Amino acid sequence: MAYAFEKLPQLVDKRGKLVHNGWYGKRKNGIASITTRVWHHSLTKLSAGGSKIESFADFHVRTNGWPEIAYHLIIDPKHVVNGKATIYYCVDISKRSYHVGNSNTISLGICVIGDYRTDQLDTPTLKSIQDLHAALIKDGIGKYDKAHNEMPGYSWKDCCVYSYQKAFKETSADNLPVKGTEPEEVPGLYTIQEGDTFWSIALKEKKDGLTVEDLIAANPDVKPTELKVGQTIKLGAAKNNYRPMPEMSKKPESAYQYPLPSGVLKKGTRGDSVSQLQKALAAVHFYPNKNAKNQGVDGIFGIDTENALRRFQMVYVPYQVDGVYGPNTKEKLQAVLKSKGY
Numbered sequence: 001m002a003y004a005f006e007k008l009p010q011l012v013d014k015r016g017k018l019v020h021n022g023w024y025g026k027r028k029n030g031i032a033s034i035t036t037r038v039w040h041h042s043l044t045k046l047s048a049g050g051s052k053i054e055s056f057a058d059f060h061v062r063t064n065g066w067p068e069i070a071y072h073l074i075i076d077p078k079h080v081v082n083g084k085a086t087i088y089y090c091v092d093i094s095k096r097s098y099h100v101g102n103s104n105t106i107s108l109g110i111c112v113i114g115d116y117r118t119d120q121l122d123t124p125t126l127k128s129i130q131d132l133h134a135a136l137i138k139d140g141i142g143k144y145d146k147a148h149n150e151m152p153g154y155s156w157k158d159c160c161v162y163s164y165q166k167a168f169k170e171t172s173a174d175n176l177p178v179k180g181t182e183p184e185e186v187p188g189l190y191t192i193q194e195g196d197t198f199w200s201i202a203l204k205e206k207k208d209g210l211t212v213e214d215l216i217a218a219n220p221d222v223k224p225t226e227l228k229v230g231q232t233i234k235l236g237a238a239k240n241n242y243r244p245m246p247e248m249s250k251k252p253e254s255a256y257q258y259p260l261p262s263g264v265l266k267k268g269t270r271g272d273s274v275s276q277l278q279k280a281l282a283a284v285h286f287y288p289n290k291n292a293k294n295q296g297v298d299g300i301f302g303i304d305t306e307n308a309l310r311r312f313q314m315v316y317v318p319y320q321v322d323g324v325y326g327p328n329t330k331e332k333l334q335a336v337l338k339s340k341g342y
Contacts, residue, residue: 003093005073005135010084010128015092018057022067024095027105031094037133037142038100038151039164040111046077046119050318053088056111059315060098062285063336064197065225070099071111073132077125078113085128093141100151101193102229107151108142116162129167147181153193155184156236186210190235198224199339201235212339214238224339257342258283260334265325269301277325278305284336286312 005011027033044051053076057069064070072091079086091097091109099109110132112125136142145168148159163180190201202210216224218238222231258280261273278288278297288296288304296304306323313321316332 003135003139003141005132005139005141006089008087008128008131008135010081010131011087011089013089014053015089018053018069018090019061020057020068021061021065024067024091024097026094027096031141033096033105034093034108034142035106036103036108036144036146036151037136038103038107038109038146038148039160040071040099040109040148041116041160041162042074042111042113043115043159044113044318046114048318049321050314051078051113052076052314053090053113055314055318057090058311059199063199063315063339064098064195066098066195068095068097070097070195071109072097073108073110075110075112075125075128075132077122080124083124083127084131085125087128087132098195100148101153101196103151104194108136112160112162116160117158121162121167123172126167126170126172129164133168149181149183153191156186158183186236186239188235188237189232192227192229192231192233194229196227196229198227210235210239212335216339225341256334256337258337260330260337261325262330263326265301267301267303267306267323270299272299274301274305275299277301277309280333280337281305281308281312283342284312284333284340 006013042051042056044055053069053074056071056074060066060070061068069090072089072093072095074088074090076086076088093108096104097109098104100107112121112129133145145164147164149155149157161180165180198212198215202212202215212224215233215235215238218234222233259276260280261276263273265273265277275297278299281288282295282297286308288308290296292304296308309325309329310321310323312333313323313329316336317329320328
């Protein structure tokens with residue numbers, strides 16, 4: 001059966017074409033299970049290099065450990081076709097993707113790329129929101145529309161910040177109010193829902209807010225890789241729990257399973273430092289060349305290593321996607337290795 005939303009001229013089918021590690025399961029009652037169309041924004045600035053579906057898939061699969069990208073449909077303001085923003089069909093609507101916890105079975109995940117705490121909706125994006133919404137209603141897919149922070153357990157999320165209700169009705173973005181449902185205060189405790197990880201809970205929050213390291217420090221008896229639905233963790237109460245001790249800076253790199261080199265490495269560099277970087281990237285699934293001998297670990301900073309580093313930066317250092325290894329990339333790579341237990 002071909003749905004009306006699939007016939008939209010600005011829609012591009014990306015199902016099965018993005019990074020994945022397995023597949024999501026089908027909804028218990030198929031499409032009939034969907035009661036709610038849930039609206040998100042990506043919380044990545046439109047100007048950021050990592051504000052694209054490929055980077056989202058990398059993050060959701062390689063960091064969060066999910067089978068596929070989180071959202072069924074993604075609207076991309078940076079790619080406009082005949083005056084309308086491109087709509088990517090990323091996960092089949094018959095599947096229960098991870099985007100809204102214990103409500104995944106009944107929810108369709110729709111994400112508009114951008115951080116609308118600062119970015120602004122434009123007219124091409126508005127037109128695609130309206131076209132998609134109207135087509136989904138025509139198809140009978142869902143009965144209600146809600147923001148991420150209007151779903152059970154997520155009232156503290158800064159998502160989505162734009163007013164989806166206004167977006168359905170306005171004909172021009174010029175007078176469109178950006179603000180939607182304001183998030184509530186972050187609760188002291190949080191109950192883990194389906195698909196939650198420390199990274200998905202904390203990584204996209206405000207820069208001066210909760211971090212993965214805070215969650216790890218505040219919940220010492222909780223294994224980040226073994227979270228269970230219904231488990232309670234410290235959330236708001238975890239803020240600023242992580243405080244690096246002075247002696248931590250004296251820990252030699254050789255003490256780590258994947259020691260990281262210091263200084264700056266870039267295309268053309270050779271030696272043990274490059275091998276260390278390549279091994280660390282491969283450990284977190286950003287392989288220099290997965291099909292080559294030793295997965296591309298050869299001590300030569302060539303085009304494959306540069307591409308692997310860029311892919312890592314797109315996900316974790318989106319403000320500095322340059323294919324050059326330096327202090328910022330080292331700090332983030334060390335944090336990702338730690339989150340994986342290395």
